Amino acid sequence: MLLFNSLSKQKEEFIPIEKNHVKIYVCGPTVYDDAHLGHARSALAFDLLRRLFKTDGYQVTFVKNFTDIDDKIITKMTESKQTLEEIVTHYITRYKEDMHALGIEDADIEPKATESIEDILNFIQHLEDKGFAYVIDDGVYFDTSKDKEYFSLSGRSVDETQNQSRVESNSQKRDLKDFAMWKFSKSGEPAYPSPWGKGRPGWHIECSAMIKKHLASSGDYQIDIHGGGADLLFPHHENEACQSRCESDQKLARYWMHNGFVQIDGEKMSKSLGNSFFLKDALQVYTGEVLRFYLLSSHYRANFNFNEEDLLASKKRLDKLYRLKKRIIIDKGSSVNKSFKAAILNALHDDLNISATLAVIDEMITDANEKLDKEPKNKGLKKEIRSNITFLETLLGIGTMNAFAYFQIGISEAEKRDIETLIKQRDIAKANKDYAQSDAIRDTLKAKQIQIMDTPEGTVWEKIQA
């Protein structure tokens, strides 16, 4: 398998630290607000990676943290008059609900910063003992000048950040790029005791400490893959890598993977621009699977320009899979077509080439439809198609619904009865060759966004979504 490593800026063959075992750590959200499309994109990228490794037979240990103590959460506390506990519990629950709706499973381990304070403090202590830390008025800082390999991940040069940053240097920091590992608390802020004074962890330290606690191997590298959004490459991941390298004399991760951003109308989606698109809002309009398929349908490293037109085009592509599924109502499959499976895996093994993967799927669908047109009763054929779809369900998390239910989402039971009644009336009219009447009924249904289709098995219907 080839993976694009942000460290080397090229695709590299994946070689696990431990045979048949992959250790992945992905930076999770700071839980101070509902999850947006960007969170989903990142989660989906690594969900796909995780599923692929499992399909390949690896044991996967997948860790995703929740940052549950942070300046933004404190701001939220002030605004909402809620406790830290109330806020983070609420948003962690909400995050998981939204992710589950997209077919994203929980990580194997989901550490929280506030539950890792002891590990964080030990980590800082060790760095101080080794001479990498210094204390100033507002916290304990990492002295980046002591790390010769600083910038090795992001590929920046020392010079370029000097006096170029838009951030004003506030403090007694020895160097602009030094960063806080522990922030002293002001009165009223949540605080934990520490050898240096009451406070809270800096942003970067939790990941380093959690990886050490939950995943670290003992060799050259602590873990196989470290992932997150492209924005985290610098400074977040640079700082994590730096801390862990200096603390342990090991490298943090062998492969660094960064997903591209979701844009709305060509602009970055962000809080500060006020164009955040929350998953909960998108899920009001589209099913989780439709959103999953859409957000998964372009390469994880490319920026993703979210818009409704493309989403509907993507949904039509997913519809084709479900229409095929409707044609092969059958209990059990046989086995996946070998060349189909190989083509899918071959595409995904090339740094998750999802476009090539989807092309293989579309070709399978066309081929299957063609064969079913010729041999509608061929059971062996249906079993193989069934197996092929099951393979996709597990690997990609798509096609998992009942094929009829998929096309009838949002229709109440009462509406369904009405539709069925009209269809029966139309069947009678058709039998009597009263086509004026049967067409009138079809038009009535169409006006209600219901498309009917006559098949050898009888008349079926779908909700039109466009």
Place this chain on the structure above:
RNA sequence: GGCGAUAUAGCCAAGUGGCUAAGGCAGGAGCCUGCAAAGCUCUGAUCCCCGGUUCAAAUCCGGGUGUCGCCUCCA
């Protein structure tokens, strides 16, 4: 200001030196159908511009232009 991505048909999007440049959506024609829908078949691109390397470039190199991102909390 510094750094880094990216530019492929109306739209989305693969493809990194060599047969006719994947696939999907939209559009057009046909088959099927009482008519539709679905499905199937057929149908579309000198790959941003200019130079260069090469027998051969969308693909490599140089320059230009556009778009986007990072350097600040961010997925």
